[in-house]
Amino acid sequence: MRKGPSDLADIPLFATDEAISSAFLGPGxxxxxRQIAALLETRGLPKIDALMGGRxxxxxxxxxxxxxxxxxxAPRLAPSGVEDLGAWNRERPKQRRVRPV
Structure with missing residues (x-):
């Protein structure tokens, strides 16, 4: 069988709902x-990852x-919230040391 442009192997790892719908349900x-996904998210369908822009x-x-x-x-769900990629590189505030009296 010939692979079409909407096969799962032909879409990115993080795909838009348009690409996923084409691969799972067919073009158009x-x-x-989107209606099905909204219902299935309550049962564990992975949500759209805000950082990566797709499921x-x-x-x-x-x-x-x-x-x-x-x-x-069950599959792991998308991360909760937006990631702060630069956080690891910031300096922490210096802690004040209290001298014993």
Whole structure:
């Protein structure tokens, strides 16, 4: 069978809902996917990662594999909140030392 442009292997690891809907449901089904995804997020479908700008496709696939009984563990969800990538490089405020009296 010939691979089409909407196969899972052809989309990025963090894909937009448009790319995921095309791969999972076929072209032109983005609005349907967004409605389905909103419902499935309450059951564990990975949310859109704000930092990466898309859903982690292997976790989306793992979610459906779990839903259909192919695996027995849940995928990890997207990180909570926006990451501060520069935080590791900032100096911490100096602590004042108290001298004993």
């Amino acid at each position: 089904k983005t609005s349907e996917w 982690y496709v292997p976790a989306v696939r793992a979610f459906f594999d779990k839903e259909y009984g192919l695996i027995d563990r």
